[in-house]
Amino acid sequence: MEPMLCPNCKTNRTRFNLIEQRARAVKLHPQTGEIEHEYSNDTLDPFHLPYRGPDYRVQCAACGLIEQPEMFIKHAQHFQK
Numbered sequence: 001m002e003p004m005l006c007p008n009c010k011t012n013r014t015r016f017n018l019i020e021q022r023a024r025a026v027k028l029h030p031q032t033g034e035i036e037h038e039y040s041n042d043t044l045d046p047f048h049l050p051y052r053g054p055d056y057r058v059q060c061a062a063c064g065l066i067e068q069p070e071m072f073i074k075h076a077q078h079f080q081k
């Protein structure tokens with residue numbers, strides 16, 4: 001982890017919720033919405049794009065803002081004590 005500062009309330013540097021984003025690759029039945037198949041990362045079929053988003057997002061536990069970790073990290077770097 002790196003130092004983080006909330007860009008919204010601008011005071012919180014210590015209390016955060018880390019929201020892990022683990023993608024599940026699934027194939028749904030087009031009519032019922034049922035999961036027909038769940039892929040592991042190395043068994044994706046060629047037409048299925050793997051998730052490339054961030055691993056986690058951050059919620060400020062003081063004001064509730066949810067953002068990418070970069071937002072909090074950049075703010076901490078900009079307003080270093």
Ligand SMILES: [Zn+2]
Pocket residue numbers: 006007008009010012060061062063064065
């Ligand atoms: Zn905040």
